[in-house]
Amino acid sequence: xxxxxxxxxxxxxxxxxxxxxxxxxxxxxxxxxxxxxxxxxxxxxxxxxxxxxxxxxxxxxxxxxxxxxxxxxxxxxxxxxxxxxxxxxxxxxxxxxxxxxxxxxxxxxxxxxxxxxxxxxxxxxxxxxxxxxxxxxxxxxxxxxxxxxxxxxxxxxxxxxxxxxxxxxxxxxxxxxxxxxxxxxxxxxxxxxxxxxxxxxxxxxxxxxxxxxxxxxxxxxxxxxxxxxxxxxxxxxxxxxxxxxxxxxxxxxxxxxxxxxxxxxxxxxxxxxxxxxxxxxxxxx
Numbered sequence: 603x604x605x606x607x608x609x610x611x612x613x614x615x616x617x618x619x620x621x622x623x624x625x626x627x628x629x630x631x632x633x634x635x636x637x638x639x640x641x642x643x644x645x646x647x648x649x650x651x652x653x654x655x656x657x658x659x660x661x662x663x664x665x666x667x668x669x670x671x672x673x674x675x676x677x678x679x680x681x682x683x684x685x686x687x688x689x690x691x692x693x694x695x696x697x698x699x700x701x702x703x704x705x706x707x708x709x710x711x712x713x714x715x716x717x718x719x720x721x722x723x724x725x726x727x728x729x730x731x732x733x734x735x736x737x738x739x740x741x742x743x744x745x746x747x748x749x750x751x752x753x754x755x756x757x758x759x760x761x762x763x764x765x766x767x768x769x770x771x772x773x774x775x776x777x778x779x780x781x782x783x784x785x786x787x788x789x790x791x792x793x794x795x796x797x798x799x800x801x802x803x804x805x806x807x808x809x810x811x812x813x814x815x816x817x818x819x820x821x822x823x824x825x826x827x828x829x830x831x832x833x834x835x836x837x838x839x840x841x842x843x844x845x846x847x848x849x850x851x852x853x854x855x856x857x858x859x860x861x862x863x864x865x866x867x868x869x870x871x872x873x874x875x876x877x878x879x880x881x882x883x884x885x886x887x
Contacts, residue, residue: 605839615842618728621736622838622852625795625804626830628743631750632788633809633830634822635781638761643693644681646802647700648782649789651677653707653798656723661714667738667790674786677703678779726797726849728838735794742791746784750823757781758819795834796849807856808833814860814867829859 609615636645655673659666677699684695711723750757760767760777767774785805792801812825837852844851865872 605842608842614729614731617731617733617736618848619835619838621731621739622728622795622834622848623831624739624743625792626808626832626834626852627827628746628788629792629801629804630808630812630826630828630830631823632746632781632785633805633807634812634819634826635757635761636785636805637809637813638819639781642802642806643696644678644782645785645805647681647696648674648678648785649798649801649805650700650707651703652786652789652793653704653723654710655707656793657707657710657714661710665734665738666793667742670790670793671783671786673703674789675779675783678782678786682775682779723793724797724799726793726795726800728795728848728852731794739791739794742787746788749780749784753777753780761819796852800849800853803853803856804830804833807853807860811856811860811863814863814870829856833859 609619633645636642652670652674655669655671656666657669658673659669662669681692681695681699684690684698685692688695690698756767756772756777759770760772760774764774767777788805789798789801792804796804808829809822809826811829812822815825816822833852833856837855838848840846840855841848841851863871866874868874
């Protein structure tokens, strides 16, 4: 049975495909702002910091969304507080907070003796997506996309020039923590698909690929979402055909798209730079 027939025949594949596509879109959109702000390490921090919240949610028998968002936001606030009120720089405070939160999450899950849940949380299992997971991803996606649409100008200005944003009177700190909240929600939505370990790749890689192709944020958002969708669909297809881990395969497809773009990008590609360099040397000789 080919992949298309399997999707039409099996409900679990339909849910996996829809959830993967939604994750590809929202990771692509939020990833653009993370790239432009030079906050890739923060994305990694938040993705790992949700683990203790997930563990506590399982322990309390509530939806892991609430615990994950809470610990993600608390970690973001903690990073900001340490870097602003001590001699510790931002990258060091990120390292301290996210490794501590991640370690706490592993300890909590170990105490609860739930190794299976730990594996799925860390590496994802999109083929085991439940209807509740799919609906939660859809709701988070709508919230994230609506927020970006409504506050596009504020996010645009603060992403490119925070000093100018402050001169305009924009609450830059509030916007920063608002973006961190959206980032945490996207991370939570991606847990079932690619897991905590790989979610940062889906946040950064499609956005970085789009960044090589355009200088306009609106086009970057569109391209990044497109690369996220292609990675999700093609990765799920390859994982189904070759019986591979779905989350890791999706990430590898995204990485492959990045490498192709890095080489062949018409503006910033390695091949273009090599040709331009040779032309300059030929003109001087």
